[in-house]
Amino acid sequence: MERLRCIIQYDGTHYAGYQVQPNGNTVQAELEKALKKMHKGEGIRVVASGRTDSGVHAKGQVIHFDTTLRIPASNWRRALSSLLPDDIKVEDVEVVSPDFHARYDTTGKEYRYFVWNAQEEDIFKRLYHHHVRDTLDLAAMREACAYLEGEHDFTSFCSPKTDIKGDKVRTIYQADVIQEEERITFVFRGSGFLYNMVRILTGTLLEVGRGERKASEIPGMIEARNRDAAGKTAPARGLFLWEVYYT
Amino acid sequence: MERLRCIIQYDGTHYAGYQVQPNGNTVQAELEKALKKMHKGEGIRVVASGRTDSGVHAKGQVIHFDTTLRIPASNWRRALSSLLPDDIKVEDVEVVSPDFHARYDTTGKEYRYFVWNAQEEDIFKRLYHHHVRDTLDLAAMREACAYLEGEHDFTSFCSPKTDIKGDKVRTIYQADVIQEEERITFVFRGSGFLYNMVRILTGTLLEVGRGERKASEIPGMIEARNRDAAGKTAPARGLFLWEVYYT
Secondary structure (H helix, E strand, O other): OEEEEEEEEEOHHHOOOOOOOOOOOOHHHHHHHHHHHHOOOOOOOOEEOOOOOOOOEEEEEEEEEEEOOOOOHHHHHHHHHHHOOOOEEEEEEEEEOOOOOOOOOEEEEEEEEEEEEOOOOOOOOOOOOEEEOOOOOHHHHHHHHHHHOEEEEOHHHOOOOOOOOOOOEEEEEEEEEEEEOOEEEEEEEEOOOOOOHHHHHHHHHHHHHOOOOOHHHHHHHHHHOOHHHOOOOOOHHHEEEEEEEEO | OEEEEEEEEEOHHHOOOOOOOOOOOOHHHHHHHHHHHHOOOOOOOOEEOOOOOOOOEEEEEEEEEEEOOOOOHHHHHHHHHHOOOOOEEEEEEEEEOOOOOOOOOEEEEEEEEEEEEOOOOOOOOOOOOEEEOOOOOHHHHHHHHHHHOEEEEOHHHOOOOOOOOOOOEEEEEEEEEEEEOOEEEEEEEEOOOOOOHHHHHHHHHHHHHOOOOOHHHHHHHHHHOOHHHOOOOOOHHHEEEEEEEEO
16 A cells, blocks of 8 residues: 655646535546546545645646555656546655654645736636736735735635634735736735635735735734635635645 | 627637537537527527637637627626626627638637646646657757748648538748747737648648658648648647637
8 A cells, every 4th residue: 555645736726626525526526536447446535635626727726545456656646637637737756754644744835826807808718817907006915915924824715614613814925916917915924824814815815906905904904804804705716725735 | 780899718628629519518509598588588600700619728719609788898807707707708899890701700719738748747737738758859840830820721730521622722921839848838920720730731741850750751741632641749738828819
């Protein structure tokens, strides 16, 4: 028995999220279906670093699973990819220690959120960007980012639908806004993220960018520990789980 | 009665081409459905500059139709867009002379074909690029482009499934290859294009780029007037009808 760790990418457009659920197609279900085929009908359980919501994409999701198949790691990638739909791709496969756990061992994650900031919508960007027509104040959004960095109780930036029972204290190592022509990229690196947190952070930063809120209001929003204090949840299509960190 | 000319964009991924046909959803059917709604159930016939194949995209398709509705041209765009799915967009609406004809009045067209040239596939580029793994010889492809330019009988670069009865002489004003990092763009401007012509031109240029054929073989392929003489048809997903020219 070997434990394998894979880095996978997926286009979340047509999925009801990462995690297996009764209604709708999910990335996990596709992975487990492909693995079941490779294992001649034996069910293989896949564990991911965490779930992603319906419509959210991944550039570097990490999963692990156990297998009795004797395939060199270098051949796994091609074998598995050939059984997956073309919106899921295996980037890397590595044999890891049987102790490795894709969820429990994470030390942090990076998410990126892409905004297409132009007067005109571009339909060829629509699947991977949130289109924002308004002029955005980059300096104000960067000022707001500085307030978000550090260890805080992010209750205000967590969907009330969360099933997290523990505390909502997380550390944002880096929050940044990068502009390249019409594309604005929000980068969030942190110890962990709550349900909808990146989308609420982005939605709030966009309100700051539009001048609807001031950057200096961020500390008050955090202190409120109340979802209503923060901004709207930005749509799923712009969000990418970019990288998962392990020690 | 007024005649309107519109520039429209569409993501062809989920369409069985531009033109109405019995099986499958088409761009024309979506446009006519939206116009029928605006005209309270009256059927409106849309005429395009030409059809595009299943899976082919458009950045600047041109259509015309006649209407009795009294809406300022500036409001048409928003009204029509709001009734269209999010993979079809109206870029521009203009009142034209009742003599204008979107198909008969074209003086030329520009197509662009996008190739993602990298060892690794990028699933977030897959809908709008043809992925090519091999190293491509840009200089050889450019040399081949020079042989394609000019007035030629392009029978060898036309699908035998064509329903064109007249001659297959067309003029390519410009054929070019542009490289920007992993993206290679093939640009074709010409008087008119035959069925599958741009995809066969691109497929042939890619064979030259891979070293499977020489640029100097192009004149012989043209002279052969035989589809088998040219290269493979490149897939639809990389192709965009970029612009339609009128005098």
